[in-house]
Amino acid sequence: MSQQPPVRSTASPAPRPDASMSLLTNVMDHSLDDGYAEAAARRAEGGKGLPNTLRAKLGLAAALLLAAAVVTLGAAQARIAAPTLAKERQQLIDRIETETTAADNLQKNVDTLRDAVGTKQRDVLEKHGGDSAELVSLLAGATPVRGPGVKVVVDDAKQTKQSGAGGPRESTGFSDTGRVRDRDMQRIVNGLWQSGAEAIAVNGQRLTALSAIRAAGDAILVDNKPLVPPYTVLAIGDGQRLSTAFQDSADGQYLHVLQQNYGVRASISAEGEVRLPAAPSLLVRTAQPQGGGAEKRGTDTGKGTS
Structure with missing residues (x-):
């Protein structure tokens, strides 16, 4: 009895671990569509030229x-x-x-x-x-009037300063203390009246018993007319005596403090003749002629500027 050679069995290969995920594998291996890949290749070849x-x-x-x-x-x-x-x-x-x-x-x-x-x-x-x-x-x-008197010229400081301690402007709230203010002109004018001035004009504006010096922003107004520096104050009176009396008064000392502490420029000189124009108009609302004179009711008849 003939013997047949033994049949050797070949072992089958082991299955891939991802065999059950063939769809996902195909998507990962071919993430770019073939048409897109061909178009990209054509663009690359055309750009090379x-x-x-x-x-x-x-x-x-x-x-x-x-x-x-x-x-x-x-x-x-x-x-x-x-x-x-x-x-x-x-x-x-x-x-x-x-x-x-x-x-x-x-x-x-x-x-x-x-x-x-x-x-x-x-x-x-x-x-x-x-x-x-x-x-x-x-x-x-x-x-209009003329006669001997004094000339006071007041101007802003060349370089303004910040507020310092003390002085007549300590509580004003203005940082520009080198600028001449309306209250400064009020004190100068009132000081001249008290020192014996008989008539006063500021930059050509004649002052009367009803005149007012006010401020509108940085501008100084005399009877609602704006003035520009330098401010020239002309006062008629006994020139040298009026000048001395004003400089010795409290208002004259105030002007001196402005010069020394804040750089305000000022000069006072006696003049042989001063000419002042007439006031534009004097509106009297409460005064009535009586007994050959004029009596003012309800207003202040004294000199002075507020």
Whole structure:
């Protein structure tokens, strides 16, 4: 009996661990679709034929074209809007000129009326004043005057300083202490009245018993008229005696403190002749002629400026 060679069994290969996840494996191995891959390959092959410098030039040319288009569009819009802007500007200029002319005419009218009122007031003073009419008009500021006196010039400091300790401006709240204020001019004027001044004018504005010195921002107003520095105060009186009396007074010492501590510039000089204009107008609302004179009811008849 013949013997057959033994049959050797071949062991089957072990299954892959991820055999049950063939779908996920295929997705991971082929994450990029074949069509996308071919398109990317074609783009890469087409780009290889262009040098880098050429691509840079093409990009620069495209940017320049875009910039030129933007500039051209802006210029076109400006040309379109230019006539409208020019028309509006001319209308605004015409309006300003018209309003300025109207304001000038109103100011001239006010000056004319003020002069007329002043003339009538002087006529009334001469009519009811009798022999003392000239003195009454002088004291009322209704007539120009001249005579010996003093000249006080006050100006802001060259370089303003910050508030320091002590001094007459300690509690004012102003940091610019080198600037002349309305209260400074009030004290100077009142000091001159108390020292014997018979008539006073500040920058050509004649002061009367009803005058007021006020402030509007940084500007000083005398009877609602703004003044600009330097402030020139002219006072009629016995020149040298008036100058000495003022400098020795409390208000004169106040001005000296402003000079020494805050740099305010001031000068006082006796003058042989001082000329003061008449006050523009003196509106008297409560005074009534009585017994050949004038008695003021309800107002302060003394000199002084508040």
